[in-house]
Amino acid sequence: MLLGLVLALTAAGPASAAPNTDDEGASKTLRAQLSAANKGHIEAKAKLANSKKRQLELSLQLKKVEGDLAAITAEVAVLAAQSYRVGRLTPINLMLNSASPNEFLQKAAGLELLAQRDGTAMRRLAEAREEVARTKAAIDNEVREQTKQVAIMASKKKELEKALGIGTAGGFVTANSPLAKPAPRNSDGSWPSEKCIVDDPTTSGCITARTLHAYNEARAAGFKRYTSCKRSGGGGEHPLGRACDFSSATSTFKNSDATGGDRTYGNNLAAFLVKNADRLGVLYVIWYKQIWSPSSGWRAYSGSGSAAARHTNHVHLSMV
Incomplete structure (x- = not known):
């Protein structure tokens, strides 16, 4: 199985710190495959529509x-x-x-x-x-x-499914998810290239304008719990200012699986991001041991060792 997801959450650290998921529970190779396959799919979809x-x-x-x-x-x-x-x-x-x-x-x-x-x-x-x-x-x-x-x-x-190597999953869908305001696109329907130059409202770092737009739209839809976006260490989209982690808890990232209302909150947020993926420029979403991508939909994504690695305590959002 290609999905060897190994990452442990640091035992000690401030309760409000971002989850120590520098690799999002995945290997560098898998992250690169996820990013390349999804970007290729999104670009092709935009060209097809145009x-x-x-x-x-x-x-x-x-x-x-x-x-x-x-x-x-x-x-x-x-x-x-x-x-x-x-x-x-x-x-x-x-x-x-x-x-x-x-x-x-x-x-x-x-x-x-x-x-x-x-x-x-x-x-x-x-x-x-x-x-x-x-x-x-x-x-x-x-x-x-x-x-x-x-x-x-x-x-x-096919590339993405081969990289994940796991069958489809049930996913998270909410029929009543609100619609987000679309982020700006190029005249041909493609997403403009953006740099990490906008102030991140969740940290002292920077994020892209499209990431900020997605963050604001999520908050406007009622998803206002603790969030952390820019992270300087590790790989993936966080260091590029193109990712955010939305805690399922109110004011912290708990090192435990979300249950009850916290899990419902995460389910609804994941469904909102997926429903508005084309409007916001979503690259992929990870929540509760499942990953959504525009090319393959919801699929299983199992981390190991911690709630952060399994994504059972926060919704991860990566942007184009």
Whole structure:
């Protein structure tokens, strides 16, 4: 089994200190696999959504240009029919059928006007046909892009499941979880790159703007118990300012499994974070020996030795 989760909580330390879960109960290799697989899945999902949006826009555009093409084709058909009925005026028959120089000039002007009209119609017809062809090619390209991103998502899911090496789990779901306000995204739907430059309200360190947004949204939803985000030691997202640990207890991280109301609090918080994962930019959530990721949903995640390593005393949130 790849999931060798070994970490012990320090026996002595202040009750309000953050849980000593520098490795989140996992090996460095597993943490790297979790991060890479989930980031790859999230990026592919954003590209897929953007491609579908673009395909819809192109489909609407195609409908319009095909309508324009039909109208121009009908116009050219009318001009062709007129030419067939009355015959084409040429400079020779203009001279032969002109009674005076003035009449010749008038007919010549009319001939020029007809030529301009017919030439414009044919150019518009050619342009409309080219636009239809370009739009259809663009739609085909978006379909290929979507196929590519779906394959990437499936691949990342397999990578994550292989890394975890454990079957699916029941997970934590609450139908009445409130919706969070969406965090800012790039115009193509991807998440902007952020640095640890925002003051962390839970420590003296820094976090990213997206992490702060998730923290504030959780508090706005009623999850206001003790929380610690930035941690300088260890690996994972904490040192990067992209993770927070939400205690299931009111004002401390207890070195014991949450029960009763504390466990319900953790269940509801985990469900809130998962429901709003796309809105907030959630990379993964760990709670009560289970881990949620956007590519594989809830799966078993067993730590050893302490409540902190097993994540039975706090909800861990990692952000993109």
